[in-house]
Amino acid sequence: MLESEELSKGIQDCVMKIVKKREDKVVNGEAGRFGNDFLGLLVNAYHDSDENNRLSTEDLVDECKTFYFAGQDTVNSLLAWIVFLLAIHGDWQEKARREVIEIFGNQIPNSEEMSKLKIMTMIIYETLRLYGPSNGMMRRTESDVQLGKLILPANLDLLVIHAAPHHDPQLWGDDVHLFKPERFAEGIAKATNYNAGAFCPFGLGPRNCVGMNFATTETKIVLSMILQRYTISLSPTYVHSPIPYITVQPQHGIQVILESLYNDA
Numbered sequence: 001m002l003e004s005e006e007l008s009k010g011i012q013d014c015v016m017k018i019v020k021k022r023e024d025k026v027v028n029g030e031a032g033r034f035g036n037d038f039l040g041l042l043v044n045a046y047h048d049s050d051e052n053n054r055l056s057t058e059d060l061v062d063e064c065k066t067f068y069f070a071g072q073d074t075v076n077s078l079l080a081w082i083v084f085l086l087a088i089h090g091d092w093q094e095k096a097r098r099e100v101i102e103i104f105g106n107q108i109p110n111s112e113e114m115s116k117l118k119i120m121t122m123i124i125y126e127t128l129r130l131y132g133p134s135n136g137m138m139r140r141t142e143s144d145v146q147l148g149k150l151i152l153p154a155n156l157d158l159l160v161i162h163a164a165p166h167h168d169p170q171l172w173g174d175d176v177h178l179f180k181p182e183r184f185a186e187g188i189a190k191a192t193n194y195n196a197g198a199f200c201p202f203g204l205g206p207r208n209c210v211g212m213n214f215a216t217t218e219t220k221i222v223l224s225m226i227l228q229r230y231t232i233s234l235s236p237t238y239v240h241s242p243i244p245y246i247t248v249q250p251q252h253g254i255q256v257i258l259e260s261l262y263n264d265a
């Protein structure tokens with residue numbers, strides 16, 4: 001067996017073990033249904049009584065792989081770059097912490113008040129612009145199309161790199177490479193001068209990211225909880241080297257120093 005086949009089988013076994021745990025709960029009478037979270041819905045479809053609607057094992061595993069990858073690596077990467085940027089921009093770290101404490105105090109963030117996090121939203125957008133986790137969008141031309149001066153033939157595979165619009169000084173100004181969350185103070189539309197293509201970290205069109213709201217909410221919760229507890233500064237061992245490795249990753253990791261805001265912790 002090829003190594004790639006072995007790896008693929010390993011991943012399939014790992015996913016099916018998790019699925020089996022869900023199934024066992026129903027078989028053993030510990031739960032009445034497979035659950036109404038995303039995995040539960042997939043397992044339900046896997047057991048659909050109508051054969052035509054039933055999800056195959058391959059599709060079940062593929063869906064789990066997609067959501068694990070799409071949901072895990074992207075948010076990890078975004079959080080890592082935000083922590084890095086706040087570590088070197090202490091003023092924004094302080095502003096974000098003040099906002100979090102004002103809204104949530106020391107309580108666990110709740111969804112009702114999440115929309116009040118204006119400063120944090122600006123920081124998230126600016127990090128997505130500078131170090132958005134996704135490298136680009138894949139597209140295929142269905143027919144011949146003209147793109148600016150280029151004529152693209154039909155059936156051409158394209159990778160539209162996000163860094164092109166996100167780092168374009170014509171769209172963002174000469175300070176395009178600087179971390180300036182204030183660009184987004186009045187929202188995305190104003191920041192981009194109503195040009196939807198200028199900022200598209202979650203893609204564009206009918207197949208854009210389905211996890212966008214989930215990802216931003218998750219990021220806000222985690223970041224709020226870090227800021228409620230620690231100050232962040234950059235370790236002298238850090239070496240800056242972002243590389244596109246499926247997501248945009250820090251090649252040597254991001255080493256930061258966390259100091260508790262409370263003496264007793």
Ligand code: HEM
Nearest residue numbers: 070071074075078134137202203204207208209210211215
């Ligand atoms: C910061 C976090 C994330 C970023 C930057 C991101 C970015 C993207 C991008 C650029 C696309 C392609 C869109 C297009 O081609 O127009 C995409 C698709 C997708 N994302 Fe995300 N994503 C993130 C988080 C998530 C999360 C948390 C989930 C799931 C829980 C998720 C699930 C998906 C799925 C399933 C697709 C494919 C949608 C389709 O083809 O219809 N993503 N994402």
